[in-house]
Amino acid sequence: MKPINFLIVLTMMISIGCRNEIIKNKVAEAVRVKITPIIEEKISIPVHSTGILSTREEIRLSFKTGGIVAGIPVKEGERVKKGEIIAILNLSEIDAQVNLAGIGYDKATRDYTRATNLFADSVATLEQKQNAATALNAAKSNLDIARFNKLHSKITAPANGVILKQFVKTNELVAPGYPVFLFGTTGKSWKITAGLSDRDVVKINIGDSANVTMDAYPGTKFTAIVDQVGKMSNPMTGTYEIELRLSETDYRLASGFVTSVEIFPAKKESYTTVLVGAIVEADGHEAYVYVYTDNMAAEKLKIEIVTIIGSKAAVTGIPEGKKQIIFEGAAYLKNGMKVEIVR
Incomplete structure (x- = not known):
């Protein structure tokens, strides 16, 4: 029986020795890592x-009156100087309107002069004199309108600039106020x-x-x-x-x-920030980092990157209570691996 007892004891000793060796190996397998704090801070994320x-x-230039475009001496993209004529209408109809208004004004002037003289001789009544004065003022207004329309039957550059866009061509009929140029x-x-x-x-x-x-x-x-x-x-x-x-x-x-x-943006918002170097995987805004549990095991967390500012990343998805994140050595970790923190 003694040889049998000896074998039993020897087997138990070998088993205990192997178990201790396994424990030593497991301890030796712990990955040495460094940690960095998870920071809550107010930052301005660029848009x-x-x-x-x-x-x-930028000004849309147009004619005051409608008509046929007689000439456009400039081209799209051309630089022009202030006061330079860049488009003009055919003035045949407009000149006729000015002439007609002038004739009406001359007649109204003669009528008013005649009515004034007759009123002075007590031949015409006060009402007739007043009606002649009203007709003269109306004729003067019509002449002013015709002259004003003729003045704005050409387009001049309001300042030194460039023709950004040309909307019509020579001989085209344009309506009053229709844009001819986009001027910058x-x-x-x-x-x-x-x-x-x-x-x-x-x-x-x-x-x-x-x-x-x-x-x-x-x-x-x-x-x-x-x-x-x-x-x-x-x-x-x-x-x-x-x-x-x-x-x-x-x-x-x-x-x-x-x-x-x-x-x-001038307004800053509160975000969780981590060092970019602590991120081990990333696909678009989706990324992964490692934290450690109470029993010193690595835990892989899925996070979302909001933006990256310099060496920091603003992220979401880190559970409350986690204050530190694995930084150096994270690339060698797998979920559940033992870690040893190096200060």
Whole structure:
């Protein structure tokens, strides 16, 4: 029996030794990691959009009266000087109206003179004299209207600028007030019109700053200020239009440039932020990070990235009570693995 007892004892000792070795190996398998705090802070998340550049002053130029266009000596895109004639109507009908009004005024003047003389000789009554005076004033008004219409039967450049768009051609018949040109003043004053969703437009206020980039000048950042915020959505796009005033620049710009706009709302909101380096997987806005449990096991959490600002990411989805997140060593972890925190 003694040999049997010896074997039993030996087997138990080997079993205990193996168990201790397994425990040692499990302890040795703990991944050494460093942690970083999860911070709640107020930050301003930029709003991004695409806009169109244009001059701040754009005017639709038209004729006061209708008629046949006699000549347009300028072309679309051409620069013009203040006072330069850029379109004129055929004046045949308008000159006839001025001539007719002039004849009527001359007749009314003679009638009034005659009535005044006759009234002085007690031949005409006071009423006749007053009626002649009224007719003279009406004829004078008609002449003024005809002359005014002739004056505005040509279009002159209201300032130094450029013909942005031409809507009619020579010999076409245009109605009174119908736009002939879209005119933009030249200078260093430019604006950007962009569309925002309802979720973004409520974050924007007049005076908010913005960065602007253009395909025409890659790598160059321009600055702008929000000048107007639309109160009604565009029925075609469903977006709310905002207008930004571009800061003065010496770069050569042109209406129609496509711009990328990054607006920084003055109002800050509270967000949970973590270091970007703590994120182990990401697909769009969906990402994963690791925290640790009370028994020092790694726990993989699914989060949503709101935005990235520098080395930080504003996120949602981290449970309340979690104050720290695994930073260094997170790339080597799997869910449930033991961790050892290195201070």
